Amino acid sequence: xxxxxxxxxLSLIKDLMEKSxxxxxxxxxxxxxxxxxxxxxxxFVYFDIGFxxxxxxxxYAQLINQNGKPEDLYIKLKLLVxxxxxxxxxxxxxxxxxxxxxxxxxxxxxxxxxxSRTLKSLFIPLFAGxxxxxxxxxxxxxxxxxxxxxxxxxxxxxxxxxxxxxxxxFLGYFELLLGFIASFYIGSGLLFWIIGFGVCHIVFGLLIHxxxxxx
Amino acid sequence: MEGYGLLxxxxxxxxxxxxxxxxxxxxxxxxxxxxxxxxxxxxNLASHIHALEKxxxxxxxxxxxxxxxxxxxxxxxxxxxxxxxxxxxxxxLIKI
Numbered sequence: 034x035x036x037x038x039x040x041x042x043l044s045l046i047k048d049l050m051e052k053s054x055x056x057x058x059x060x061x062x063x064x065x066x067x068x069x070x071x072x073x074x075x076x077f078v079y080f081d082i083g084f085x086x087x088x089x090x091x092x093y094a095q096l097i098n099q100n101g102k103p104e105d106l107y108i109k110l111k112l113l114v115x116x117x118x119x120x121x122x123x124x125x126x127x128x129x130x131x132x133x134x135x136x137x138x139x140x141x142x143x144x145x146x147x148x149s150r151t152l153k154s155l156f157i158p159l160f161a162g163x164x165x166x167x168x169x170x171x172x173x174x175x176x177x178x179x180x181x182x183x184x185x186x187x188x189x190x191x192x193x194x195x196x197x198x199x200x201x202x203f204l205g206y207f208e209l210l211l212g213f214i215a216s217f218y219i220g221s222g223l224l225f226w227i228i229g230f231g232v233c234h235i236v237f238g239l240l241i242h243x244x245x246x247x248x
Numbered sequence: 249m250e251g252y253g254l255l256x257x258x259x260x261x262x263x264x265x266x267x268x269x270x271x272x273x274x275x276x277x278x279x280x281x282x283x284x285x286x287x288x289x290x291x292n293l294a295s296h297i298h299a300l301e302k303x304x305x306x307x308x309x310x311x312x313x314x315x316x317x318x319x320x321x322x323x324x325x326x327x328x329x330x331x332x333x334x335x336x337x338x339x340x341l342i343k344i
Contacts (some may be wrong), residue, residue: 049269
């Protein structure tokens with residue numbers, strides 16, 4: 034083909050530069066799955082289902098208002114942190130395994146520069162947020178933990194969107210907004226958490242699945 | 249029409265243009281990755297890679313990952329400069 038269309042040449046260059054330098058190996062189905070996982074985990078805590086292990090009946094609101102015996106609150110808190118960590122670890126594992134599978138299929142090395150840039154931009158805010166949340170727990174400010182996770186996660190998404198799917202930016206802004214609203218209505222933090230980590234991931238996963246994976 | 253003077257004949261083909269675009273913004277990129285991004289067949293891509301390598305616009309690294317051979321490519325400084333000028337030329341042509 035002869036080079037007589039500068040416009041189309043330039044748009045080709047731009048497209049390929051973008052496509053090749055962005056990390057796009059997330060699986061939509063995996064994102065939906067992490068959303069479901071978050072919803073299930075958070076519902077366990079919120080509605081206090083299935084915890085016949087102890088006779089305690091401490092609700093999330095009670096925990097936040099520190100309305101109960103300190104030992105009981107502590108058990109509930111441990112449970113909450115345990116479930117949250119389990120969700121985080123299993124979600125990351127699912128994402129990693131599916132991304133690896135997808136990259137092998139497409140003949141791409143997973144650990145390329147766009148992948149490491151995406152990880153770094155996501156994890157710096159997440160780590161900062163994680164430490165901040167531990168400090169909140171240390172000061173018994175339980176109510177702010179759920180909103181804080183939303184806010185820091187949102188920041189991570191916004192910054193990683195430059196190196197990955199651009200749609201992550203909008204998801205990030207939405208998580209930030211949810212985080213701020215949740216900080217206002219402290220008692221309902223977990224509900225916003227369910228929306229942010231559950232519903233939003235399911236919707237986002239569907240979007241990625243139908244927009245990119247189906248192709 | 250000063251834009252034409254900046255255009256490089258080596259980038260006449262859209263495959264080479266695409267190849268250079270990918271290598272310009274990335275470090276070492278594998279053959280398979282390039283092939284998928286450009287949606288090409290083997291023979292087609294190989295000849296263009298060879299042509300660009302011949303004029304020292306790209307360099308090739310062959311290595312083994314375990315038992316599998318892995319060939320990756322990178323743009324050279326000469327290639328970078330030529331490609332930059334070519335883009336500049338294209339932009340100037342649009343402005344006229």
